[in-house]
Amino acid sequence: MKISTENYITLSSESHKEIIHFFSENNDSLVFDNITPEKLHSFKQLTEEIKAIKQNVNQKGFMVLKPLQELSLHENRFLSWIVISLLGEPLVQNKEGAKIIHVYDRDRTKKMEDGARYHQTRQGGSIHTDNVNVPVKWEYLVMHCVATAMVGGETILLNGNDIYNYLKESLPDVLSTLEAPFYWEYRGISDGTYQAPIVTYSEEGVAQFRYLRDYLESAHQKSGNPLTAKQLSALDALDSILEISDLQSRFFLEQGETLIINDSQVFHGRTTFSDFENAEVVDLDFTAGKRYKRTIDRAWVKEING
Known part of the structure; x- marks a missing residue:
């Protein structure tokens, strides 16, 4: 499976207008819990384009949604949360009930061999699917690149x-x-x-x-x-x-891009990465120019029939 231009998608100008209008009226409440059904109903064109994206993901295995250049880093991050909510039902991923998990290296000394979860480390390898923590089957793994590493962190995909x-x-x-x-x-x-x-x-x-x-x-x-x-x-x-290289597709997910994967039919992994020594943990007010830890927002999404 090789990545091509067909795996990248840019939203239409009509969706751009809906999104820009939304942020002009809601810029003071950009947190995941504020994404209500009422707010989602305002995205008529975007909803139709998400349906097309799902069809592409089901056919090709994965798609990469490009960021909107008109938006700030945090607005593009919030847009990925809107996309997640339009794809289906975001599932709980931990004991705390979080539906969005922030994937970044908590501590250079933590390893999966010692009980850490994969998303809390900087380890590479371990090519896998995500639907392993719960028996219920869900369809879409979504990963939004909030910040890249100093070096490494290449995405690896394989067609099931x-x-x-x-x-x-x-x-x-x-x-x-x-x-x-x-x-x-x-x-x-x-x-x-x-x-x-x-x-x-x-x-x-x-x-x-x-x-x-x-x-x-x-x-x-x-x-x-x-x-x-x-x-x-x-x-x-x-x-x-x-590990057969001819079966792998490798690329760097760039800041602001959102990767949508059919989880049960596409394996994924990453190469080992290293952050800048004094890199900061991303917060809701992160801005360009600072050095942040490599951070991916991850969601597990179950399709809602009907």
């Missing part, structure tokens, strides 16, 4: 169809193992574990993936069900496939 075809044609025994249940934990959300396969299928027979190895291994340990030699071999094979 390519991975499935590789498994089916070359490693059918591995595929069979991945279709059986594994243990998962509700990391960051609640205690306990649940079971689900890594590979399942939609009603149309399309392969869908659930995978983040570090979380899976932790869940097997917590549940007292150590991974078998067969399972470990299958996971090693899957990880090796995910």
